[in-house]
Amino acid sequence: MSDRENHSKVVAEFIALANKFKDDGLDPQLISAGLMAASGLYVTFSTAGNHGVLRESGIDKAVEMYAGNLKFIQEQKRKELEAKAAGNDPAVE
16 A cells, blocks of 8 residues: 555544544544644654654744645645536546
8 A cells, every 4th residue: 555545544534533532422622632643643753753752843844744734735625616606526536
């Protein structure tokens, strides 16, 4: 499996878990905050190990990566909405 396919699989699994929590009655904002906290813990682990911490530069790098990811996601969603509004829904093709 390619990195892209693995990335998509991991994202889908996290979304499925988040939707399970939502279906169990948890507030989506709470779920989002939990995912962000878990992400912060995991980026610390993946960068510094179980017993390390991020320096300020590491925190800044993680924030930049998160912001870039969020901007990319929003741009893709904007394009999807525009395509649907124009009658060119890629999901229909």
